[in-house]
Amino acid sequence: MLILHPSGYVHGLLARHAASRRATCDNSGLMNHAYILTLSCPDRMGIVHAVSGFLLDNGSNIEEAGQYNDPDTGLFFMRVQFACDKRSHAELQAELRSFAEPFQMDYKLHATSMPMPTVIMVSKEGHCLNDLLFRCKSGLLPIDVRAIISNHREFYQLAASYNIPFHHLPVNSATKEQVEAKQLEIIAAENAELVVLARYMQILSNNMCQQLAGRAINIHHSFLPSFKGAKPYYQAHQRGVKLIGATAHYVTADLDEGPIIEQDVARADHSKTVENLTAMGRDTESQVLARAVKWHSEHRVLINGHKTVIFK
Structure with missing residues (x-):
């Protein structure tokens, strides 16, 4: 397990100092x-x-x-x-x-004097993570990213460049329960009010979903309820869709069924390959997730059963 704790929480301190001026x-x-x-x-x-x-x-x-x-x-x-x-x-x-x-x-x-304490979880796709960190540092998101958790090592240097602790927690079916316990321990230690699954490509257990109910946001690279589960761009390509999309939603025990916060689409045509669709989708995913995180951290999202009410 690799845990990177940069010297000094510069990013967090700057965010807290900026927020104190509110x-x-x-x-x-x-x-x-x-x-x-x-x-x-x-x-x-x-x-x-x-x-x-x-x-x-x-x-x-x-x-x-x-x-x-x-x-x-x-x-x-x-x-x-x-x-x-x-x-x-x-x-x-x-x-x-x-x-x-x-x-x-x-x-x-x-x-509102302090930005929302946040933990981000990510796997091997870093576009949403990179976008959130840049927006946060630029003062565009009222969040304080206190830790990054990943089942891969790819983004420890990115975390270090923002002075954010990076926790490498590899996971498989045999270690899933122990790893999730460690993840929840980190989230609790950081007093995180928000957990963002920024392309964290693991299915959370029912217990973890319940522990994070109403405060965990996932980005799904599809316009739900279409193309749930794995490889939605492959599914979309096989169906010859003319629009591809992304959906930010709250995490629930029912896979990709949580209350939807934000969605957007990009236009496609018959000439687009799976690789083209995937590349196009990254921008949409980043924008959709950033809007969802912003609205949640500004307390603009209220859960209404399986739906949401959003005061923009």
Whole structure:
């Protein structure tokens, strides 16, 4: 097992320093702390009014808000970004508990002062990994990549160039359980709120999928639900498709069946070989995964059964 721990977490420190500047002072000199509240509950009249009143009563200023009521499930979804200089995170949490109970709300309160701690898992295809790391370093993704886990050695130098620890954990059917336990140990040690499968070409066990429910995003190199499983570009080529695509979705125990976050396509024709389709698909995969990671890390994605609600 190769574990590369670069000297100094330069990338992570820079990301945390940049994020700390998101809290700003108002004209009175008091510190305004930025928060995001996401919630879902049975739909009924007056929810938006109640949430707005709650925030006003707690000295908050709404900066962005989105809402959606699903007529099929009868559920209401909302995302509110706001600034507050009169309540701490703990105080807001305490106030929310009593506020949410009559509405049967499932809610989460997120402070935006820090980028989301993230672990990336990858195999031998590095285009999505490279794209995510560059976007993160460029300030385009609010994530803090704290570790890279791979079942191959190919990208330890890439990890080192970004000062990110690299964990080489080879896996086969005989070692799968032990390797997944080690992976979960790393994820827990890094306090990762997000795990990105950036072309990690291993099927996760049911146990690991359950451990990472709602916080693991996979990129599938196909426009799901078509061409599930292995070698989708070969399947697409055999069917003579005119569009190839990529799908970013949450990981579940059902292979390639998790709630979809983002999809995109590229046009193809009869002249394209499998190699052509694969090369074309890499750009689409990278863009789709980056958008999904951005929306998740900005708490814009709410899971609605087998679907998602996304406040862009």
